[in-house]
Amino acid sequence: MNIKAKLADKETIDRILVRMAHEILEKNKGSKNLVLIGMRTRGEYLAKRLREKIKQIEGIELPLGVLDVTLYRDDFRTRIKQPQVSVSNITFDINDKDVILVDDVLYTGRTVRSALNAIMEFGRPSSIQLCILVDRGHRELPIRADYVGKNIPTAYKEEIKLKVEEIDGEDAIYLIENENK
Amino acid sequence: MKYLFKNTTIINPEQQLSLKDFDILISDGLIIKIGQNLEYDNSNTKVIELKGKILVPGFLDMHVHLREPGREDEETIETGSRAAANGGFTAVACMPNTEPSIDSAEVIELIKNKSKSFIVDVYPVAAATIERKGEFLSPMLELKEAGAVAFSDDGVAIKTASILKRAMEYSKMIDLPIIEHCEDESLSNGSMNEGINSTLFGLLPLPSVSEDIIVMRDILMAQYTGARVHIAHISSANAVKLVREAKKKGIKVTAEVTPHHFTLTDDLLKTYDTNLKMNPPLRTHQDVQEILEGLKDGTIDCIASDHAPHSIEEKELEFDYAPNGVVGLETSVGIALSELFHKKVLSIEEIIMKYSINPRKILNIPIPSFAEGSKAEFTILDLNEVWTVDKEKFLSKSKNTPFDKRLLTGKPLGIFNKGKLFLNGEII
Amino acid sequence: MPLSNRHLLGMQNVPKEDIQLILDTANTFKEILERPIKRVPTLQGKTIVNLFYENSTRTRISFELAEKRLSADAINFSVSTSSVSKGESLKDTVKNIEAMKVDMIVIRHSVAGTPYMLTKLCDANIINAGDGIHEHPTQALLDLYTIREKKGSFENLKVCIVGDIAHSRVALSNIFALKTMGAKVSVCGPSTMIPKFIEELGVEVIYNIDEAIQENDVLNVLRIQLERKAREYFPSIREYVKYFGINSQRLEKNKKDILILHPGPINRGVELSSDVADGPYQVILQQVTNGVAIRMAVLYLLGTLN
Numbered sequence: 038m039n040i041k042a043k044l045a046d047k048e049t050i051d052r053i054l055v056r057m058a059h060e061i062l063e064k065n066k067g068s069k070n071l072v073l074i075g076m077r078t079r080g081e082y083l084a085k086r087l088r089e090k091i092k093q094i095e096g097i098e099l100p101l102g103v104l105d106v107t108l109y110r111d112d113f114r115t116r117i118k119q120p121q122v123s124v125s126n127i128t129f130d131i132n133d134k135d136v137i138l139v140d141d142v143l144y145t146g147r148t149v150r151s152a153l154n155a156i157m158e159f160g161r162p163s164s165i166q167l168c169i170l171v172d173r174g175h176r177e178l179p180i181r182a183d184y185v186g187k188n189i190p191t192a193y194k195e196e197i198k199l200k201v202e203e204i205d206g207e208d209a210i211y212l213i214e215n216e217n218k
Numbered sequence: 219m220k221y222l223f224k225n226t227t228i229i230n231p232e233q234q235l236s237l238k239d240f241d242i243l244i245s246d247g248l249i250i251k252i253g254q255n256l257e258y259d260n261s262n263t264k265v266i267e268l269k270g271k272i273l274v275p276g277f278l279d280m281h282v283h284l285r286e287p288g289r290e291d292e293e294t295i296e297t298g299s300r301a302a303a304n305g306g307f308t309a310v311a312c313m314p315n316t317e318p319s320i321d322s323a324e325v326i327e328l329i330k331n332k333s334k335s336f337i338v339d340v341y342p343v344a345a346a347t348i349e350r351k352g353e354f355l356s357p358m359l360e361l362k363e364a365g366a367v368a369f370s371d372d373g374v375a376i377k378t379a380s381i382l383k384r385a386m387e388y389s390k391m392i393d394l395p396i397i398e399h400c401e402d403e404s405l406s407n408g409s410m411n412e413g414i415n416s417t418l419f420g421l422l423p424l425p426s427v428s429e430d431i432i433v434m435r436d437i438l439m440a441q442y443t444g445a446r447v448h449i450a451h452i453s454s455a456n457a458v459k460l461v462r463e464a465k466k467k468g469i470k471v472t473a474e475v476t477p478h479h480f481t482l483t484d485d486l487l488k489t490y491d492t493n494l495k496m497n498p499p500l501r502t503h504q505d506v507q508e509i510l511e512g513l514k515d516g517t518i519d520c521i522a523s524d525h526a527p528h529s530i531e532e533k534e535l536e537f538d539y540a541p542n543g544v545v546g547l548e549t550s551v552g553i554a555l556s557e558l559f560h561k562k563v564l565s566i567e568e569i570i571m572k573y574s575i576n577p578r579k580i581l582n583i584p585i586p587s588f589a590e591g592s593k594a595e596f597t598i599l600d601l602n603e604v605w606t607v608d609k610e611k612f613l614s615k616s617k618n619t620p621f622d623k624r625l626l627t628g629k630p631l632g633i634f635n636k637g638k639l640f641l642n643g644e645i646i
Numbered sequence: 647m648p649l650s651n652r653h654l655l656g657m658q659n660v661p662k663e664d665i666q667l668i669l670d671t672a673n674t675f676k677e678i679l680e681r682p683i684k685r686v687p688t689l690q691g692k693t694i695v696n697l698f699y700e701n702s703t704r705t706r707i708s709f710e711l712a713e714k715r716l717s718a719d720a721i722n723f724s725v726s727t728s729s730v731s732k733g734e735s736l737k738d739t740v741k742n743i744e745a746m747k748v749d750m751i752v753i754r755h756s757v758a759g760t761p762y763m764l765t766k767l768c769d770a771n772i773i774n775a776g777d778g779i780h781e782h783p784t785q786a787l788l789d790l791y792t793i794r795e796k797k798g799s800f801e802n803l804k805v806c807i808v809g810d811i812a813h814s815r816v817a818l819s820n821i822f823a824l825k826t827m828g829a830k831v832s833v834c835g836p837s838t839m840i841p842k843f844i845e846e847l848g849v850e851v852i853y854n855i856d857e858a859i860q861e862n863d864v865l866n867v868l869r870i871q872l873e874r875k876a877r878e879y880f881p882s883i884r885e886y887v888k889y890f891g892i893n894s895q896r897l898e899k900n901k902k903d904i905l906i907l908h909p910g911p912i913n914r915g916v917e918l919s920s921d922v923a924d925g926p927y928q929v930i931l932q933q934v935t936n937g938v939a940i941r942m943a944v945l946y947l948l949g950t951l952n
Contacts, residue, residue, distance in 0.1 A: 048904055105674070108686040108716075108946070119648040122674045158683040414843040418658065420758035420780020420818065421841075490759030534737050536757035538778070 044189060044197075045210040050170070053186040057168060058090035060184050070163070072134045073101045076152055077123060080104075081138035082201045083170055087139060102127030104138075125155070134158040141199040143169040143175070146180035152157035165179055171210060173197050220245045221639060226268035226598075227587050229569040230275050232575050235588055240274065242324035244594045247637030251590055253286070264639070264646065268598065274570045275487035275586040276308025276595040276635055279547060280577040281372075281397075281474060284310075284347040287328065288317025292563040293615045295329060298468020298547070299336040301525070301614035303640040306501045306597045309339040310486055311581060312523075314350065318502070321345040321356045323364035332367050337638045337645065341367040341581060346385045346396060352377020355388055355559065360540040362392050367581040368399035372450060375432045379439065386445035395446040395580055397474070400432035401498065409486045409538055411499045419487055421537065424499050425456035433457040437464040438470055448580055449473040451524050455508035462517040472580050473512070474520040477546060477553035480509045486620075492540035493620045496526070512565050519576040521569075523550040524619055527616030536643045548612050549621045555601060555628025566601070573597075598631040598641070605629050609614070649947050651770040655761050656781035657707060657822035660745045665827060668943050669791050675942035678715065679935065689718035689949045697739075698775070699755040704764040704910060705775050705785075708934070712941035718949070721748075735762065737767055744768040750949060753777075763854045770942050771948045780812045785909055786819035790827065792933050795866055796905050799828035806858045808890065809868030809877065809917055810839040816909050820866055821849055833857040835890060838879040840926070855890050860899040866907040867917050883916060895921035897927060907933060 045053070068091055075084030081103045088120055107122040138152055149167060156165060170186040174185050175193065189197060189212070196213045202205075220243040228237040242249060243257040243263075251401025258265070279302060285293040293301075293310075302310045316321035320329070322368065326342045333340035341643035342593075344366035348354045350373065358369060364432045365438070369389055375398055376382040382396075389396055406426035410416050412423030433449055437460060440447040452458060452473045463469045484500045494500060512518040533540050558564040564572070578585045586595035609617040639646045649876035657665075665899070678686055685840055694713045706722065713720035723743065733741075744758065744940050750771040754762050763774050776782040790800070797803055805824050811817045811833045824831045825848060832850035833840060840851055852858045858865065870886060878885050897904065906928040914920045922928065 108674070108678075108688040110688075119947070122671055122946070124674050124677045126677070154687065158685065159681060250907065412842060414846045417812075417818070417841040417843060417847075420778050420815065438694055490762050534735060536755065536763065537759045538757040643887070 039214045039216075040211050041195070042212040043177070044212055047208040049120060050208050050210065053170065054086050057184045057186060058087055058094060061087075061137060061166070062091065062094060064068050064090050064183070068095045068097050068099060070135045071099050071137060072131060073099050073127060073137050073139060074104050074127065074136065075101065076140040076148070076154065077103060078204070079199050079201055082203050084139040085145065087168070100129040102129065104152055104155055106148060106151040107157050109155045110207045111147060111151070116165055127159055131156065131162045133163045136162040136165045137168050138165055139168045141170050141180050142197045143167075143172045143180075144175055146176045146178035148153075149180050150178055170199060171180060171197050174181065219637070220258070220263040221634070222256060222263050223273065224265060224267050224269075224393060227272040228252070229272055229566060229570060230588055231570055232585050233587050233589070234276065236293050242588070244306045244634070247314050249588065249590055249594050252588060254535045255515045266639070266641070267493050270600070270602075271631060272566070272599050273588070273596045273599065274599060275574045275588070275597070276310070276633060277306050277551065277573040277597045277630075278309040278577045278583070279305070279523050279525065279550065280311040280520055280581060281476075282525035282547060283309045283310050283543070284313065285527055286316065287325065291615075293331040295340060296336060297613065297615045298525070299333060299338040299340065300477070301345050301545070301547040301612060302338045303633050304613045304643055305549070306551045306599065306633060307547065308586070308595050308597060308633045308635040309341060309583070310547075311341040311343050311367055311577070313372045313389070314345040314370060316405055319345045319350050320362075320366070321348050321350070323357070326361060326366055335609070337635050337640050339635065341365070341583065343370050343372070343397060344369045344590065345369065346389075347381060348530045350374065351444050352381050355384055358388055358394070359392060360618040361570055362394060366394070367583060368395050369450065369486055370399070370401045370448050370450070372397060374403065375399055376403050379435060382436070382439055383443060384449070386439055386443040389441060390445040393446070393582065395448045397448045397450050398432065399450050400427040400429045402431045402435065406429050409495060409499070410487055411501045413484060413502055414574065415484045415487060421487070421488070424497070426456065426501060426505070429454045429498055430456040430460065433460050437461070437469055440471055441469045443469070446470040446472070451476050451479060451498055451522070452509065452512070453479045453501050453505060453507045454517060458508045458512040460602065462512065463517070465517060472519045472576070472615070473517065474522040475513065475518050476522060476524045477550050477557070478544060480506060480513065481553055481557050482620060488539045489621040491620070492535065492537055493544055493618050495537065495540055495542055496524070496544050497542040513558065513572070514563060518610070519548065519572065519580065521554055521572045522577070523547055525614075527614055528618045529616065533618045543618070545612065545614050545616050545619050549607055549616060549619060551630045552605070552607070552628060553621065560627050594637075595635045597633050599628065600631050601628045603627070603629040618629055648951055652948060652951055653761070653765055654783050654944055655772065655774045655949065656795045656821040657783045657786050657826070658781070658784070660823070660826065662826050664785070665790065665823060668787055668917060668940065668947060669794060671943035671947060672791050672936070672939040675946070676936070676939040676943075679939055685715050685717060687717045688715040688946055689713070692949050693747065694718045694720050694750040694752060695748050696720065696722045696741050696775075696947070697743065697751050697753045698722070699753070699760075699833070699932060700776070702754055702776065705754060708937045709775060709941050711938050712945055715938070716944070716945055716949070718943055732821065732918070736763070738765055740767045744770065750945070768899065771951075773944060773948065778815065780815050781819045781820050782815040783823075784937070784941055784944060785816050786823040786936040787944070788933055789820055789866060789907055789909070790823055791936045791940050792798040792907060792929050793905065795932070795936070797863065799900050801823065803829045803864065804862040805829050805831055805864040805866060806834050806862040807866045807868065808834045808855070808858060808892070809870055811835055811844065811868075812839050812841045813871070814866060814868050816866075821847055832858065832862065836880045836886070855892065856900055859896060859904065862904065864905045864907065865892065869909065869911065870913055870917050872913065872916070887916055891917060892922055893917065894921045894925060897922065910934070
């Protein structure tokens, strides 16, 4: 794995999140019916930051849940490594809510597909909106994001890596070349 | 037909005979001449070159189950005889737990008649009690006259001390031994030796004390009545010690052991292989060590296979449901040569004693000798041939062996008996 | 890290890492069991046969629920033991089931070693749901999960298994798993119900129930079989209750903070008095809930191995 470029730093990410918070509030006409669900692992941290931004703007702290989609994946038969599962943590009722589903990178769309299935089993929200920091293209399913932080067209061999301070010690987006592919 | 066996080694400890590079000439089943570089008539003599092989007095397996009459799907007198010949035995003693059991002169005659045309001599062991039920004595005098060589309720011990006492007193008249399967029925609802392994493998235990109790009972009864008792398939260390002490006191007790009981231990049952299920069960390393000691010091007189054929369907059942027993005729001698002779537990002379001389002494059967004018009855051994057991090549009808694919050193090549030569799997 | 074996036949020789992984994975499934829709699509398209040669409604339902909640196709195949002798052999049954293309077989059988035999007869993943008096690994795992929930860890935890140890598959699986996880294990019961060489497993034997209560943090109390056959091992139920039964006076007298497990079904008034069976120390119904989560974890971990 080689780092090819640093695409964004802390300030840039922060600005993007502020913008997306505004977009979300604008589209939903406020925060009244919103809940946030972050996808493990880095989507969870992005969701937490979005909650902060929305709180700064609206003065309201939105409910936030964490979703682990391992059990909904469609690649058990083709993967070599068995993925480790962890707990989903959604403690509030999502029925009739507008769910903002947050993840770091949108790629084939399969993870989002798994997440949609998973969310449906917690209840019947009135809408699910997808909020993505980086859209790198190469979709395999008819899925698109409602809020996109940054569009970064990539080659197949490349990968987008989001780093967050809580886990990786810095906030940044990197473009990586993966030679194993 | 004449046979000349050339350049062979001839060993018979009973005659104190040990000849190297000798020839032996046989005509009509009788030994005509023993000597070096014998002359022979080319036209009517079959010459067999046996350089490096040895001839020993014909081996006798004194504990086999031929299943006829009753379970001819598992073995018959014919297939059992062929298996015996292939295993190096010129004679076998067959156990009475057939259907009907061998408790009448008629059944003995049936076995004698059926075996007449085969190369192996079959000596029936008759039931000690009617239907082996432990209630009434079998007609021992008549059975002996018909050809019985011993009495046994094998499969179970003679049921009560009182019927045992009468059986011993009665058989003493005709000097035939009682062969005992030593197991206390009230302790026998398990399927493997009691020990840490029975706990680990979750199988109900058969404690070795079940064997020891009956061995002790039988020894005391033999002492009390003065009759002869032979302990079949001894398997526990304590039983070996009891027999050793009894022999020191001059009590008329003898004992046999099977190849699986001096080779295998209950550790192997972790695979739940039903070909390791037998009664008495495989026991511990300590038991095997005591058995080897008993073989060395003469406490254990004979090696017998307890050849117990079972159909594939029966042995493929779940462990508890599968019947006890393994076939042994075609692996016994190879195992003994590998495990006892090559590992220096016994000399070849001692092996011959345990396979040929002692069993005949116990059963009052004449011992074959290498002497001009004697009947030719011998086993041909190659002490050094390395071979792999292959159950598919067995001549027995059944294949339930725990020794399949085992590498052995030393092999029985064939036998000569009743004027016929069986060599490398067929009559020549 | 995936599991180190593609079958679960017993807890003997299952490494600590595997036990840890199963217990951790069960957390995920326990969360799913709290949801309104208690189902995930993980094993969609997998076929699992519950092959029960022995009647055990509880264990079968627990496995069946676990399978359905993972979206597997679950099929029950019950063979009554009485018809075995007349009917089809195990080998033929298994070959038949395999020909129907199944992925996993959960087997309960009264003869020890039968799950092991199955691994030689077919390619499916085999899960032992109890074989004779040998092992019952998922029961041990759910016991451990329940203990860990309440006690946090196994290091230096003292656990005593009470009852008929010699004829219990639950006891043996618990002993292996608890020892592996670092607990101190003892057994308590009439000496006729303690296997002769059990100390060789590093297990302490206690014949006095008061001592067992005093010295342990957890009691795993086994069901006493009341059939005639089992009765050969102790003089009378009255004597058993008096000297080995657990009641609240006994608990009060000796120690308060103790956790009581029981694999069920309980003989009320025999191994546990009714006030203990419903009392504050027991976690019997939690064990049942955890059983489904543990079985989901095992099915998931084996079913998604490549």
